[in-house]
Amino acid sequence: MKGALNLGKVFRIDIKIHWTFFLIFVWVVLVELQQGGGLDSILFNAAFILLIFLCVVLHELGHALMARRFGVVTKKITLLPIGGVASLEKIPEEPYQELLVAIAGPLVNVFIATLLYFTLPVSDVMELQLPEMLEELNQLSLGNFLFYLFLANVALVVFNLIPAFPMDGGRVLRALLAMYVGRVKATAIAAGIGQFIAIIFLFLGLFYNIFLIFIALFVFIGAYGENKMVQHRALLKGHKVHEAMLTKITYLHPDDSMKKVLEHVLSGTERDFVVMSDGKALGILPYDLIMEPSRDKETLVKDIMVKDFKSLSKDAPLGDVLGMMESGKSRFFPVTNENQELVGAIDLTNLNEFILLQSRLQF
Secondary structure (H helix, E strand, O other): OOOEEEEEEEOOEEEEEEHHHHHHHHHHHHHHHHOOOOHHHHHHHHHHHHHHHHHHHHHHHHHHHHHHHOOOOEEEEEEEOOEEEEEEOOOOOOHHHHHHHHHHHHHHHHHHHHHHHHHOOHHHHHOOOHHHHHHHHOOOOHHHHHHHHHHHHHHHHHHHOOOOOOOHHHHHHHHHHHHHHOHHHHHHHHHHHHHHHHHHHHHHHHHOOOHHHHHHHHHHHHHHHHHHHHHHHHHHOOOEHHHOOEOOOOEEOOOOEHHHHHHHHHHOOOOOEEEEEOOEEEEEEOHHHHOOOOOOOOOEHHHHOEOOOOOEEOOOEHHHHHHHHHOOOOOEEEEEOOOOOEEEEEEHHHHHHHHHHHHHHOO
16 A cells, blocks of 8 residues: 555564554644643543554454464555554455454454453443543543543444444454355345445434545445455356466567567557567566656666566466456466466456456356
8 A cells, every 4th residue: 555654563464554644643633722732632642542553453463363374364454544454365265264354353352441441440430420420531641541442442343343344344244144145145245234334324424424434435445346356256266367368469579679569569459568588488568667657768678577477377266366466466477388388378457358258158
């Protein structure tokens, strides 16, 4: 995700913070100044926000470490104003595994809230009359700070378990449904419920809190995207790379100039190329490198080609290729046979066309 600052690694997972996260502190300062607050109240609230997001990081680590038990790698956790996002390499497809991964995050917040409940005299505060409670909680004290942290973790549990896919509650719902109706139908049901709840959030946000509008958009788009992804993977199940690969492709030579490459781009429909020499693939030249504004037409292919590339076997599952493309590793792969000879290539455009054809054939 662009514009993210790397804070370091925890359990070999990058912890990043997006620049928009700091807008929360600007908002806190403005609200406190508007309400007549001083430096003490600003620092109190800023520290509280930092502790909440520490709890969010622990929440996401709960997901990541549980996923690791099932062989799923988590590359990074990114903090955003609306919460944290753990970038799992994939979501476990076994329902019980997804259930455990989804519930692991909220259980971390349950543990934190339980620890704070028995550490603090929560019951004493809750027994106060409302005017006395408000007066007590208005004090800038360590006890109140921890009490607010207890309430925040309770809120995180309740909010994340709302059955609005792709939130934790939606994934729990999908996992439970998948045990009975299959993953594809379960995803469609969970995504539909998530989008319905997103519409409710949108209307509430219009009248009460604009923050809910951003959550509504996140839930609606996320539910739609996840549903499409699961449908696509179902269509690709059982199919191999050689069924969707490009076989009539143009090969570049390392000593070709960019002028010649641009002629290939303009005269055909290919956007990415394999660089060959003496019958061996030496690299690939993606479209974004070709079209860089500063690129000189006399530049040679060998000077800019990507040498660190991955080739795919023609018998590799297409579902795995889609996962690699969606994760951003690459959108273009040379394809080889059992003798490691180049037999074609596959890109995202052709894969999407194959998905479209498979969806038509089902009707």
